[in-house]
Amino acid sequence: MEGLLAPLSEADATIQSMEDASPAKWHAAHTTWFWETFLLRDHLPDYRLYDEAFPFLFNSYYETEGERIARGNRGLVTRPTLADVLEWRAHVNAAMEPLLDDERCLDLIELGLAHEQQHIELLLTDIKHAFSKNPLGPAMWDRPGPAAPAQADGWIEHPGGIARVGHQSEGFGFDNEGPAHRTLLEPFAMSRRLVTNGEWDQFIADGGYGDHRLWLSDAWDWLNRCNITAPLYWRGEGAGGEHFTHAGWQERDPDAPVSHISYFEADAFASWAGCRLPTEFEWEAIARGQDAPETGQRFDASAGNQLDAAVPPTPVGTAELFGDVWQFTRSAYLPYPRFQPAEGAVGEYNGKFMAGQWVLKGASCATVRGHSRASYRNFFYPQQRWQFTGLRLAKDI
Structure with missing residues (x-):
């Protein structure tokens, strides 16, 4: 996910073009929240939240985890910055290392990986929607994809x-x-x-x-x-x-x-x-x-x-x-x-x-x-x- 964020400006990463979509920065933060909330908090003794305000900002729809910012307002979260979010991700990635071989956590880790894969896809489609609203038609890749071959009938x-x-x-x-x-x-x-x-x-x-x-x-x-x-x-x-x-x-x-x-x-x-x-x-x-x-x-x-x-x-x-x-x-x-x-x-x-x-x-x-x-x-x-x-x-x- 970090690779997809690299070419984005702070504004690119923060914009929310519609309620169905989320900012690129939010996807990175939410998946980090998932690891911290469901694994580090519950399975790593003495772990302390990186920032007490982040659960409110980056919980998606988990009622069990309490109140959260309205979905349509995610694009208003200009702080933390993208750099702050990436620092948090690095902190959580390092903290996760002791749990990677813990058999009690394997099912949740597998779910977390699949969850992050889903958000890579969402990041790609959400940023496409956001860029489409820009009259300049900005590109994330510098060349188009391959041409389509004729498909076989039948x-x-x-x-x-x-x-x-x-x-x-x-x-x-x-x-x-x-x-x-x-x-x-x-x-x-x-x-x-x-x-x-x-x-x-x-x-x-x-x-x-x-x-x-x-x-x-x-x-x-x-x-x-x-x-x-x-x-x-x-x-x-x-x-x-x-x-x-x-x-x-x-x-x-x-x-x-x-x-x-x-x-x-x-x-x-x-x-x-x-x-x-x-x-x-x-x-x-x-x-x-x-x-x-x-x-x-x-x-x-x-x-x-x-x-x-x-x-x-x-x-x-x-x-x-x-x-x-x-x-x-x-x-x-x-x-x-x-x-x-x-x-x-x-x-x-x-x-x-x-x-x-x-x-x-x-x-x-x-x-x-x-x-x-x-x-x-x-x-x-x-x-x-x-x-x-x-x-x-x-x-x-």
């Missing part, structure tokens, strides 16, 4: 039947990925490729954003209330249209996967295409066993420490089910059968958000490599689209 068919879904290995999984359970699938097919920018241009040209028959009622209200006419970060239509990237404004590649769309938009496009979105269980049944750790367009955190040598997060479209963009499903984010939140404050990590959101699968180009698996359940509200979100179509057979 469908992956599944005969249906009883499928076992959810986290099933001894490796790490978040609590919302389990318990593993059985579900019944009807025969279906899922597209081999992601929907592209070029296809989305066709949707726009055909009046997709103006046809109420394609849109859910809440979606139609959102569309008109917010004057939505294209994916987030788009300007111009068709050939020569642009989109905002981590390398500034760039010409849109028609062969690249469309990204930064909402669930509302994904569902409307699927209706326009005469298809539907897959359920999370259909997606998982196709994807299980196919996540190759060294392939797919995901973020290489080690390369991210050298921004001048790294490739900016860019959806390009590959033969992999994982990477490029998070893919919307038609599944509501709900607990699995027999789900029980963990005890204590960490039980607030996922369970209390299981209402009103939709499940996404597959990781994105901003997801840290290795931080994706068939059972992973990302989740967003239906109008949110600042993450790298796209879609893959499905149909009944």
